[in-house]
Each structure stands twice: as C-alpha cells, then as structure tokens.
Amino acid sequence: MRIGIDLGGTKTEVVALDNDGMAIFRQRIPTPRDDYDQTLRAIVALVAAAEQATGAQGSVGMGIPGTLSPFSHRVKNANSVWLNGRAIDQDLTALLGRPVRIANDANCLAVSEATDGAAAGAATVFAVIIGTGCGAGLAINGRVHAGGNGIAGEWGHNPLPWQDVDEQRHAAEVPCYCGKSGCIETFVSGTGFAGDYQRLGGPPSTGVDIMQRAAAGDALAGMAVSRYERRLAKSLAHVINILDPDVVVLGGGMSNVDRLYRTLPALIKGWTFGGECETPVRKALHGDSSGVRGAAWLWPD
Template identity: 70%
Template sequence: MRIGIDLGGTKTEVIALADDGAELFRHRLPTPKNDYQATIRTIVELVARAETATGERGSVGIGIPGSISPYTRMVKNANSTWLNGQPFDSDLQRALNRDVRLANDANCLAVSEAIDGAASGAQVVFAVIIGTGCGSGIAIHGRSLIGGNGTAGEWGHNPLPWMDDEELRICEQLPCYCGKQGCIETFVSGSGFSADFLRLSGEHLNGHDIIMRAEQQDAVAEQAIHRYETRLAKSLAHIVNILDPDVIVLGGGMSNVDRLYQTLPQLIKPWVFGGECETPILKAQHGDSSGVRGAAWLWPLEK
C-alpha cells in the first residue's frame, strides 16, 4: 500500500492507494498554519488514520509547496513559510519511524498524471499548476525529476519570453514576490490573469467571471483571455524548445478553461524553433486529486 500526503496551505490530505491505483482511503484535516510541530503531528495523525482504516502499513510520500535543498537538507522556496529552513524530511522520518519521500507538489502532479492520468505511459511529462500562483514539475519514466539543485521545473520564476513593449512596461511596474521582475508567474497565474483584466478594464474580477464575460461576447474579457493564451503559449514554447516533453498537462484553476485546449496548440507553434509542435496539451485527469495521488506514487511499483 502507498500513502500519499498533500500538504497545502489550508488543508492537508491523505490518500491510500492499492498497487493498481485503487483508492482505499482518503481524509483531510486543516493545515496548522505557522506551526511547524503541529504540521508534523497532523501528518502523523493522517498516516495513522489511513493505516487503521485499511489494516495495512504503507510507504509514505509527501507533496510540499517547496523543495528540499540538496546542500542543507532544509526546506526552501515554500510558500507555507513556516516550513522554510526546517529539516522536514528527517523530522518526519523520526516521527513516522520509516523512510519518507518528499517532492514539490507540482512534481507530484506530474508523477500522478504520468502513472495513471492524462499522460499515462508517456516518458517525459511536463505538468503545470496554474492557480493562484504558477508551479510546474517534470516526471521522467513516471519518476519526479528534482535536479541537482532541487529546482527542476521552476518554470514560473523564469522571465516571460519574447516580451512585447507593453509586457516590458508591466514587468517594470509589477515585481514578482520572489524579488525579480517579469516572472512567468506574474502573467500566467490565475492572479496574473485577473490583474491583467483589471489593467484593461479597471474592474476586479476572478478568472471564472472573466471567462463568463468572454463567453457573453464581452470585448475586454475576450482581449484579456487572448493575451493570457498568447503569454501561456510563449511560456510553454520555451519548455518545448528546452525539454520537448511528450505531453504537457495543465492543472490548477485555470486548467478548467476548456478553450485553452483548442487555442494553445496553434498559438504555441510560431514560438517553437522551426515552427513545428504537435505536443499534446491535456487537462489533468485526476484534477485536485493529482497532487495527493502523485505523492503516493513517489514510491514506484518495484518498491
């Protein structure tokens, strides 16, 4: 049995999977914000609940909103900031009395969709979470690629490629929370989409309402989503030029915008070197469950 934990900013979820991927147990508890020791206790409790409910002991994989530094073995780059600078994996191993595997939550999405999701069987999968923020992960042969510096897949904190004059002006006025300017995240996250609509219209709406406006033939909303699609296409073309994955999978709130799967395949081509690109761009099959399922699959079948 494989146990997966998805440590989110507001909730922490556990799932127990059989070897064939069948769900055996699932439960959520509130994440104890800003309390490191309580976070560890919550994970221990969720693992205990899963094992009590199933009567089995499982391997444990955990998806976190950050990564483990290969040099210090401490958490870094986590937006759940109370984790940063902590030896989270070793503390969890002691608390659970077993080995654990940790990966960035976007890498867990990539693993989940590569194992038994939208990209099932693909050798190289690039998965994107486009929600409030913007994260991404890479799975190769169904395994998470972390990289020598623990930063593989940090696509959202590269600059938006091929900026036009207006985009250059925007990035000068809108620094990313990471301290740099022009990050992809500031343009293609759900928050970035809403901010761009605000610039165009003077009105603050969430992504869902902007899409509704566009479907009702609102010209400003249509302009905002076309700009969004073009920026996302340019950003994904960068990945095709560097990694050339077999499949690109979209997750997060903006992945529910169905028109993206019709528009992106054509919009991406002019930005790919040589102008050729038939890479499938697919919606995450497991939706919000992909992160927790991918955490469970951090322990592959042969283990």
C-alpha cells in the same frame, strides 16, 4: 499500500492507494499555518487515520509547496514559509518510524499524471500548476526529476519570454513575490490573469467571471483571455524549445478553462523553433487529487 500526503498552504490531504492505484481512504484537514510542530503532528495523525481505516501499513510520500535542498537537506523556496529551513523528511521519518519521501507538489502532479493520468506511459512529462500561483514539475519515466539543485521545473520564476512593450511595462510595475520582476507567474497564474483584466479597465473579478464574460461576448474580457492565451503559449513554447517533452499537462484552477486546449496548440507553434510542434497539451486527469496521488506514487515499487 501507498500513502500520499499533499501539504498545502491552506489544506492538507491524505490518500491511501491500493496496489492497483485505487483510492481506498481519503481525508482533508486545514493546514496548521505558521506552526511547524503542529504541522508535523497533523501529518502523523493523517497517516494514523489512513492506516486505522484500512488496517494496513503503507509507504509514505509527501508533496510540499517547495523543495528539499540537496545540499542542506532542508526545505527551501516554500511559500508556506514556516517549512523553510526545516529537515521535514528526517523529522517525519523519526516520528513515523519509516522513511518518508518528499517532492515538490508540482513534481507530484507530473508523477501522478505520468503514472496513470493524462500522460500515462509518456517518457517525459512537463506538468504545470496554474492557479493562485504558478509552478511546474518534471517526470522522466514516471519518476520525479528534481535536478542537481532541486529546482528542475521551476518554470514560473523565469521571465516571460519574447515580451512586447506592454509586457515590459507590466514587468516593471508588478514585482513577483520572489523578489524579481517579469516572472511568468505574474502573467499566467490565475491571479495574474485577473490582475491583467483589471489593468485593462475591468472590475475586480475572478478568473471564472472573466471567462464567463468572454464567452458571453464581452470585448474587454475577450481581450484579456486572448492576451492570457498568448502569454501561456509563449511560456510553454520556451520549455518545448529546451526540453521537448512528450506531453504537457495542465493542473490548477486555470486548467479547467476548456478553451485553452483548443487554442494553445496553434499558438505554441508560432513560438517554437522551426514552427513545428505537435506536443499534446492535456488537462490533468485526476484534477485536484493528482498531487496527493503523485505523492503516494513517489514509492513506485
């Protein structure tokens, strides 16, 4: 049995998978925010609940909204800031009495979709989370590729490529939480999409509301959607020019916009070197469960 934990900023989820990858136990609880020790206790309790319910002991993998530094072996870059600077894998290994594997949550998405999801069997998978924030992960032959600095796939904190004058103005006016400006996250996250609609003159709205208005023929919403698609296409083309993955998988709230899968392929071609690009862009098959499933698959054998 494989146990996966998805440690998020607001909720923490556990799943237990049998040897065929079927979920045999699942539970979600609120994440104990700003309390590291309580977070550890909550994770231990979830593992215990999974093993009690199934009557079996499992390997444990966990996805976090950050990464483990390969140098200090402590968490860095986590927007759940109470995790930063902590040796969470070592602490959980001591508490659970078995090794625990940790990976970035977007890398877990990539592993899940490469294993038995929308990119099953693909050698190189680039997986994007476009929700409140924006991140990405990379799986090669079904395994996490974290890179020598532990930051492979940190796509959202590169500058939006090929910025036009309006996008340059946006970059100057909308700083990213990481301390830099012009980050892809500030343009193509759900938050960035809603903010752009408001800057165009629309009322404060959610991404879902804007998409519904665009579908109903609202011109301003339609403009915001077109701008969003173009920016996402440029951002993905930049990755394809460097990595040329076999499949791009989209997860997070904005991945549920079905129109993207019709419009992005043609738009991406306009920004890839040579103008040729047949890289499939697919919705995550496992949806919100993909990250926690990928955490379980951090133990593939």
